[in-house]
Amino acid sequence: MGTNRRKFIKQLATGASGIIVGSKLNASTLSAKSYSRILGANDRIGVAIQGLGRRYGGFLEAILTKKNNIDLIYLCDVLKSQRDKAGAKVHKLSGKTPSLENDIRQIFDDADVDAIFMATPDHWHTPGACMAMQAGKHVYLEKPCSHNPHENELVVAFQQKYNKVVQMGNQQRSSLQSIEIIEEIHNGIIGVPYKAIAFYTNNRGEVPHQVETAPPEGLDWDLFQGPAPRRAYTHDTWNYNWHWYGWDYGTAEMGNNATHELDIARWALDVNYPEYVDVIAGKHQFIDDGWEMYDTMEATYRFSNNRVIQWDGSSRNGYSKYGRGRGTLIYGSKGSVMIDRGGYELYDLNGKLIKQHKSEGKEAGTALGGGGDLTTMHTINFFDAIRGKAELTSPIDVGAISQMLTHYANVAYRIGKGFEVDEKSGRIYDREAMGLWSREYEPGWEPKL
Numbered sequence: 001m002g003t004n005r006r007k008f009i010k011q012l013a014t015g016a017s018g019i020i021v022g023s024k025l026n027a028s029t030l031s032a033k034s035y036s037r038i039l040g041a042n043d044r045i046g047v048a049i050q051g052l053g054r055r056y057g058g059f060l061e062a063i064l065t066k067k068n069n070i071d072l073i074y075l076c077d078v079l080k081s082q083r084d085k086a087g088a089k090v091h092k093l094s095g096k097t098p099s100l101e102n103d104i105r106q107i108f109d110d111a112d113v114d115a116i117f118m119a120t121p122d123h124w125h126t127p128g129a130c131m132a133m134q135a136g137k138h139v140y141l142e143k144p145c146s147h148n149p150h151e152n153e154l155v156v157a158f159q160q161k162y163n164k165v166v167q168m169g170n171q172q173r174s175s176l177q178s179i180e181i182i183e184e185i186h187n188g189i190i191g192v193p194y195k196a197i198a199f200y201t202n203n204r205g206e207v208p209h210q211v212e213t214a215p216p217e218g219l220d221w222d223l224f225q226g227p228a229p230r231r232a233y234t235h236d237t238w239n240y241n242w243h244w245y246g247w248d249y250g251t252a253e254m255g256n257n258a259t260h261e262l263d264i265a266r267w268a269l270d271v272n273y274p275e276y277v278d279v280i281a282g283k284h285q286f287i288d289d290g291w292e293m294y295d296t297m298e299a300t301y302r303f304s305n306n307r308v309i310q311w312d313g314s315s316r317n318g319y320s321k322y323g324r325g326r327g328t329l330i331y332g333s334k335g336s337v338m339i340d341r342g343g344y345e346l347y348d349l350n351g352k353l354i355k356q357h358k359s360e361g362k363e364a365g366t367a368l369g370g371g372g373d374l375t376t377m378h379t380i381n382f383f384d385a386i387r388g389k390a391e392l393t394s395p396i397d398v399g400a401i402s403q404m405l406t407h408y409a410n411v412a413y414r415i416g417k418g419f420e421v422d423e424k425s426g427r428i429y430d431r432e433a434m435g436l437w438s439r440e441y442e443p444g445w446e447p448k449l
Helices: 002-012 032-038 057-064 080-094 122-134 149-162 176-186 221-225 252-269 373-386 396-415
Strands: 045-050 070-076 099-101 115-118 138-141 166-168 193-201 276-282 296-302 308-314 326-332 335-340 343-348 353-358
Touching: 057 070, 057 080, 057 373, 070 080, 080 099, 115 122, 115 373, 122 138, 122 149, 138 373, 149 396, 166 373, 166 396, 176 252, 176 335, 176 343, 176 353, 193 252, 252 296, 252 308, 252 326, 252 335, 252 396, 276 396, 296 396
Parallel strands: 045 070, 045 115, 070 099, 115 138, 138 166, 193 308
Antiparallel strands: 193 326, 276 296, 296 308, 326 335, 335 343, 343 353
16 A cells, blocks of 8 residues: 555656546555545645654644645654653644654654654754655755755755655745745846845843753653764753754754745845855853853855845844844845745835735744744645645755855854855865864764765
């Protein structure tokens, strides 16, 4: 049954022109249970979610809405309490409890699973996505799509080799308002766009210092580390603070949040790789706490066509200089546009508002986790692309270019200087910077084509 279904889904994923109208699977080859699961609905997609922390709930509306014809088969997490909590939540919402699994590798062999949602810590994203593609699965890959520039190239290479549908989880790409105004920008509504300021402001508090201790009850610490080199557990690593405890697991605020706004900036300016990158960054709040990254960063990306993107990120000082927590401001020769998850505002050269389009829905902004209409739309787009009914709004080869901007900034911060970039290949000319192109892996975990 699984093989037949996967062949059918593969046919659907070849494109809208390849959809088979009125096709039926041979019931004689299926078990009664399997056949009932797809009876009258041959395009049913079986999915698993890996990572059941703050983000996974954003996928549930699209997955559990009956008309979308999705079968949530597995919930997977390395922490037992999160598996149990997620199982109870899904049962309450749908009346069904998916199978609960500790190790995603145990799911890959199940032919009924067509797609994997990956909402793990950053260091798992590319290795997990590559394993999934090797196993024949489509992937919804949360941002950041990679932990470092090397993985950024790898995840695209795997997608091209295995020809799977891979949607990057930068959900604003599915915003109807963002799509609308960026098309208008490209058509000249603000003249020649020349500069974008992408920004993020939050008031994150103090972070405890790491203290070696036993892992929380029910946490598979070895599996949490996965591709990362093994070390002893330190409090309070697993509960979000892995973002700020060194570079083994997280990608700092650039990978955590800048991904979204930098993607909008790059899209609006219609640019790819920059020619030069430089940053000013440091840790300026709660100087003596356990936070090991910068908490404030200004990054500048210069492009060959006299266009520039600036990043203005403040993780732990809540002063809102732009009047909102996050967004992207685009400057043009004839006006400017403010774009965020709620819509856009178009201004003339005098700063007068001449047009706005706000979304009726709501997507989480600076709050932890969340979801909303954009995540739901982005997820549905992923399903439609698997079925061959739509183009992906954020295919991995496009998303990965935006992700590279975050990696450049992190590398520049870590080596303490800016550098030139090959605008065609994305490679860095500086030898010291290239020393951070990849990372150390636990033996056997580095993805290999």
